[in-house]
Amino acid sequence: xxxxxxxxxxxxxxxxxxxxxxxxxxxxCSTDPRDARLRTSAMVETGGCRFIIDAGPDxxxxxxxxxxxxxxxxxxxxxxxxxxxxxxxxxxLNFVDYPQIxxxxxxxxxxxxxxxxxxxxxxxxxxxxxGVPEIKxxxxxAEQSFxxxxxxxxxxxxxxxxxxxxGYRFSDVAYMTDFKEIDDSEIEKxxxxxxxxxxxxxxxxxxxxxxxxxxxxxxxxxxxxxAYLTHMSHEIGLHAQAQKQLPEGVYFAYDRLKIEx
Numbered sequence: 001x002x003x004x005x006x007x008x009x010x011x012x013x014x015x016x017x018x019x020x021x022x023x024x025x026x027x028x029c030s031t032d033p034r035d036a037r038l039r040t041s042a043m044v045e046t047g048g049c050r051f052i053i054d055a056g057p058d059x060x061x062x063x064x065x066x067x068x069x070x071x072x073x074x075x076x077x078x079x080x081x082x083x084x085x086x087x088x089x090x091x092x093l094n095f096v097d098y099p100q101i102x103x104x105x106x107x108x109x110x111x112x113x114x115x116x117x118x119x120x121x122x123x124x125x126x127x128x129x130x131g132v133p134e135i136k137x138x139x140x141x142a143e144q145s146f147x148x149x150x151x152x153x154x155x156x157x158x159x160x161x162x163x164x165x166x167g168y169r170f171s172d173v174a175y176m177t178d179f180k181e182i183d184d185s186e187i188e189k190x191x192x193x194x195x196x197x198x199x200x201x202x203x204x205x206x207x208x209x210x211x212x213x214x215x216x217x218x219x220x221x222x223x224x225x226x227a228y229l230t231h232m233s234h235e236i237g238l239h240a241q242a243q244k245q246l247p248e249g250v251y252f253a254y255d256r257l258k259i260e261x
Contacts (some may be wrong), residue, residue: 010042018035051151095131140166195227216246
C-alpha cells in the first residue's frame with residue numbers, strides 16, 4: 001500500500017552552488033529565485049518520519065529556512081564535502097530541547113561512515129569536550145533494504161566517478177544524486193516509482209555525473225509519472241529557458257520545491 005510522502009528539495013545545486021563565487025554569467029546574476037541553488041539535499045516526510053538526505057555545507061541554512069527542529073535520521077549518499085560538510089550543525093538539533101538530548105542518527109555505507117568518522121573525529125572521542133555533536137552512525141548494506149521508524153528504505157547503488165554512490169527509494173519516491181552509471185539490476189529497483197528525482201549536472205557530458213540526456217535516458221527506462229532533475233550547475237542555463245527543452249513530465253527542480261504524493 002502506498003504511503004503519503006512529501007519530498008522537499010532543500011538544495012538543487014552542484015558542489016559550488018549557484019551563484020558561483022565570482023561568476024558574472026546570466027544565471028549567477030539572475031533575479032529569478034529558481035536560479036539560486038544551495039548544495040544538493042532533500043527532506044522526505046513519510047510515515048510520521050522526517051529524513052534528510054545529505055547534510056552539506058548549506059545544511060544549517062536549509063534547516064533554518066524550513067523551520068526544522070527535529071529529524072528522524074540523515075541518509076548520506078556518499079563522502080564528498082558538498083554532501084557531508086554540514087554534519088557538525090546537527091548540534092543544534094541535539095540540544096534544541098535541552099536537557100533532553102536528541103541523538104542524530106546517520107545512515108550510510110561503510111566507506112561514507114569511515115569518512116564521517118575521520119572528518120568529525122572529535123564527535124567520537126572517548127573524552128569529548130562539551131557541546132560536540134551527538135551522533136550515532138549506522139552502516140547500511142546497499143544491497144539490502146532497511147527500516148527506520150517503521151519506514152522501509154531501499155538503497156539504489158550507482159557509480160560516481162571511481163566509487164559507489166547510494167540513492168534511496170521510499171515507497172513511490174526515489175531520490176538519486178551524483179550518479180554517472182547504474183546497473184540494470186538497480187534500475188529494476190526503481191520500477192513502479194511515481195516520482196523520480198535524479199541528478200543532471202549540465203547538458204554536455206561530464207565524467208562523473210549524469211548529463212541531461214543521460215538522466216532522461218534513465219527516466220525513460222524507469223517510466224515514473226513525474227521526474228525532477230537536481231544537482232545542477234550554472235551551465236544548465238536560466239531555469240525559465242532551460243525548462244522548455246525538457247519533455248513532458250520532466251522538470252528542472254529548484255530549491256524549496258515540494259513534491260507531494
